[in-house]
Every structure is written in structure tokens, then in C-alpha cells.
Amino acid sequence: MAARRTAKDLRVGETGTICCLEDPEMALKLLEMGCVPGVQVRLSGRAPLGDPLMLVLGDQEYTLSVRASEAATILLKE
Numbered sequence: 605m606a607a608r609r610t611a612k613d614l615r616v617g618e619t620g621t622i623c624c625l626e627d628p629e630m631a632l633k634l635l636e637m638g639c640v641p642g643v644q645v646r647l648s649g650r651a652p653l654g655d656p657l658m659l660v661l662g663d664q665e666y667t668l669s670v671r672a673s674e675a676a677t678i679l680l681k682e
Contacts, residue, residue: 611659611670611678614647620680621645627677638666639678 614620622643625631638661639645648667649658655672 609680609682610676611645611647611680612657612672612675613680614645616647616649619644619646623679623681625677626679630674630677634670634674634678637668637670638662639668645678645680 608626609620610626611620611622622639622641622645624641625634625639643662645662646660647657648660651657656669657672657675659668659670659675660666661668
């Protein structure tokens, strides 16, 4: 079984489309911040030690900073 790709796995400048949110407890927080299934997400940068990550969501270019552990719960479409 292949591992699912997450927002944490993106390289800087790479994009993906949100499929679903893996952690039910974190899902509400991420949904409120705009991480809705079907939205395109782009990794625009990482802090020097790799955490947090800066994600750009959707066409509106909404920028969101999330911990690496939070980004790991954002599953992307294949």
C-alpha cells in the first residue's frame, strides 16, 4: 500500500489539491482556515528548521502558516 501524499510532502513551489483531512480533531481548525477539499494548495516556503510551513490556498492567494504536524493531516489527491 502506497503512502498518501500530504501538504507536508510538497516541495517549495509545488502545488496539490486537497482531497480530505485525516485528523478529525484538527479538521475543524483547518476547515475554518480555508483548507477545504478541492482547494489547490501551494507550498511557498518553510522556516529555516522546517517548521512551520507557509501554504498559499486557492485562487485568492490566501497565505496560511501551519505546523508540519498539521500539514501532515492535509491529504492531497493523487
